Amino acid sequence: MMPSKDSKHPPNLKISNIGEKKLIKRLLSRSRASQPNSPFFDEFYFKSLSDDAALIDLGDNYLVVTSDLLLESSHLPSDMSPEDRGRKVVTVNVSDLAAMGAKPIGFILSLGLPEDLPLNEFDEIMDGVLKSCQDYEMGLMGGDTNQSDELILSGTCLGIVGKNKVLMKEGARPGDVVAVTGSLGVAAAGFEFLLSPQPxxxxxxxxxxxxxxxLIQKQAIQPRARLKEGISLANTGAVTSATDITDGLASEVGELLEASKNSVGISLFETMIPITLEVEELATALDQDPLDLALYYGEDFELLLTIEKDEFKHLKDEFGLHQVGVVTDSGKMEIINKDGKTNILEGKGYQHFVNK
Amino acid sequence: MMPSKDSKHPPNLKISNIGEKKLIKRLLSRSRASQPNSPFFDEFYFKSLSDDAALIDLGDNYLVVTSDLLLESSHLPSDMSPEDRGRKVVTVNVSDLAAMGAKPIGFILSLGLPEDLPLNEFDEIMDGVLKSCQDYEMGLMGGDTNQSDELILSGTCLGIVGKNKVLMKEGARPGDVVAVTGSLGVAAAGFEFLLSPQPxxxxxxxxxxxxxxxLIQKQAIQPRARLKEGISLANTGAVTSATDITDGLASEVGELLEASKNSVGISLFETMIPITLEVEELATALDQDPLDLALYYGEDFELLLTIEKDEFKHLKDEFGLHQVGVVTDSGKMEIINKDGKTNILEGKGYQHFVNK
Structure with a gap:
């Protein structure tokens, strides 16, 4: 395909030189510049184009809409059963609603199916989708099927949240506690095992x-979204910002800061990051740093939250929260290591397309 | 993958033995059986699981949600420019809203992108998406990107329609006029040309x-949804049922009947089906029956409507409608040929997966 004449880029620049997060920002910044001037944009305006999901104004509530696509080759290791695969496309979408404190109301599934897929396997995928929809108390609203070379599961999830309760990436204030809803790196350990060469x-x-x-395989293959926690925490009014950890803690901390004022920073404490013995065990066996699995991998679908300091102590035990840091006024992402030394935290996380 | 033990089908049954429409019905019938018993199902219940889009009750209005996925290998011939591809993923989704008389409010795009896709081409696809969103007076609300082997464009479109105005597949009454919004088979002729072997x-x-x-290539490559017509026709109150023609007239007539009571039938008049000289020209050159292109192909994105007989004459010229048949009480799909002979119309249309 010929590059267009008015191109602003060298024709040999590939999307693999850019990376997923920048591509999305590129896509959304172009979008913002071209929103049409329609009467519906007063009534149904969109907030948070860079947030976990899009919001549509319904008066007292926001309708929350999110869309996530899973590909067999990138997201669905062969150890996942068809039912696990069906469950996962629901969970990744619900996790985005959880991060905003929204209650799911319905799910729409677009499928790409290889021609030779056994009908039984199709039914098992659908069993997983439907069971997962039931777990999260919503219905399957619609779907369509297409023929494709590899299995493609593309989900769209709708939810609802009170305007005064919605959790956004923006909102962290210096002094807030930075917390997560569970231990990190467990799914990463599972994937490291599952994707290891046979020997x-x-x-x-x-x-x-x-x-x-x-344990580590179960977390990788059958993750659950922190939906109840997200909704209940939104109801407390104490959470100042939130997102779900899909690309690793470091990357998501970067997302919260990008949505905040320039002066807002976050410092993590290395010793407070919840890493289980199982993750340490796998990391030791593979001669890896367990901290890397927690910081740069994701897929646990835990929530990352900033919470008013005085409220945190009341919520900590009820929700099994772990403090991992504090919001500062440094404008920087930092991590304080075991010896008390402060280092700049790099925001890298798992990203498609980036040439590593 | 091993078939499950409690399987109800022989393990060698493939989805290609079933066909796309039956797969979707299978999926949705399973869904209906397992809708959770949640309080939200009173407030946001779903109508029309087999309709062009899902409906959510918002009081005076329905929120309309539809999702459609395009794959490079199945839906995007190499003659389409990146911009055309971006436009098409919006158009196929908007066409579902048009068929329900709904006004678009926003679009969400999930992309599967090959690693070596030039950045220019990504930008051109997005130009097409954004220009098309502007044409249909809605905004791009969100998106995500994934790495894939082939280009995948998965769109979700939201719209809004008054409860007393929504057009559904159900509603045709004996005596109604069966009409379409434009000539049929033009895109089919374009695809027949584009997909012919080089000689x-x-x-x-x-x-x-x-x-x-x-003309035929333009219709195949740059189709437009009949959005204004759908919205205006819904406002007249004279349309009793509607769908968009994506899989051919015969298949969509079958969809209207399936949504109706058993006694409702439709008779088409072969001589009244609008087929242009261009379609006849291509069909003659390829030794094909032009009627087949109109009945069994689709992709023109015209609307199929049933309209109260007395109202039809007032609306015909304003909307450029063509009568193609009448709603009967025979419970059958029939076509009356040039010689006045009545034949049963087969409901087949373009379908993925079916072994031909």
Missing amino acids: VKENLKKELRNSTLK | VKENLKKELRNSTLK
Whole structure:
């Protein structure tokens, strides 16, 4: 395909030179510049184009809409059963609603299906989708199917949240506690095991405890969205900003700061980041730093929150929250290591397209 | 993948033995059986799971949600420019809103992008998406990107329609006029040309008029949704049922009947089906029946409507409608040919997955 004449880029620039997050921002910044001047934009205006989901004004409530697509080759390792795959496309979408404190109302599924997919497998995928919709108390509203080379599960989830309760990426204030809803890096450990070459996998099976293998795989293959926590925490009124951790803690901390004023910073405390023994066990066996699995991997679908300091102590036990840092006025992302030394935290996370 | 033990089907049954429309019905019938018992289902219940889009009750209005996915290999011939591809993913979704008389309020795009896609091409696809959103007077609300082997454009479109105005597949009454918003088979003719083997294509280029080649290709590559017509016709109150023609007239007539009572039938008049000279020209050159292109192909994105007989004569000229048949009480799909002979009309249309 020929590049257009009025191109602003060298024709040899590929999307792999840019990276996913920048592509999305590029897409949305172009969008903002061209919103049409329609009467509906007074009534149904959009907030938060860069947030976890889009918001439509319904008076007292926002309708929340999010869309996420899973591809067999990128997101669905062969160890996942068809039912697990169906569940996951619902969970990744619901997690975006959870991050905004929204209650799901319905799900729409577009499928790309290989021609030779056994009908049984289709039914099992649908079982997973429907069971997961039931778990999150919403219905499947519609769907369409297409023929494709690989399995494609494209979901759209609608939810509803009170305008005075919605959680956004913007809102962190210096002094707030930075917290997460559970331990980090568990799914990452699971994927590191599942995606290891066969000989490495066999070794790990001997080295690691059975309970470890079971737990880390389950978290990778059958993740759950923190929906109840998101909705209940939104109801407390104490959460100042939130997002779900899909690309790793560091990357999501960067997202919160990008949505905030320039002067807002976040400092994480390395010793406070909740890393379980299982994650340490896998990391040791693979000669990796367990902290990297927690900071740069994601897929646990825990929530990252900033919470008013005085409220945090009341909410901590009720929601099983872990403080991982504080909001500062430094404008920087920092991490204080075991020896008390402050380092700049790089915002990198798992990203498609980026040439590594 | 092993079939599950409690399977109700022989393990060798593939989705290609079933066909797309039956797969969707299978999916949605399973869904209906498992709608959760949640308080939100009183407030935001869903109508029309088998309609062109899902409806959510907002009081005086319905929120209309539809989702459609395009794959490079199935839906996007290489002759389409990146901008045309971006426009098409918006148009196929808006066409579903048009069929319900709904006004678009926003679009969400999930992209699967090959790693080596030039950044220019990404920008041109987005130009097409944004220009098309502007044409249909809505905004791009959000998006996400993923790495994939082939280009995937998955769109979700939201719209709004008054409860007393919404057009559904159900509602045709004996005596109503069956009408379409424009001539049929033009896009089909364009695709037949574009997908011909090179030597056939070269011959067609010599045989067909330049204006014919231009027109049929434009309809295939740059289709438009009949949005203004759908909204205005819904406002008249005279339309008793509607759908958009994506899989061919015969298939969509079948959809209207399936949504109706058993006694409702439709008879088409072969001589009244609007087929242009250009379509006849292409069909003759390829030794095909032009009627087949109109009945069994789709992709023109015209609307199929049933309209109260007395109102039809007032609306005909204003909206450029063509009567193609009448609603009967026979419970059958029939077509009356040039010689006045009545034949049963087969409901087949373009379908993925079906082994032909």
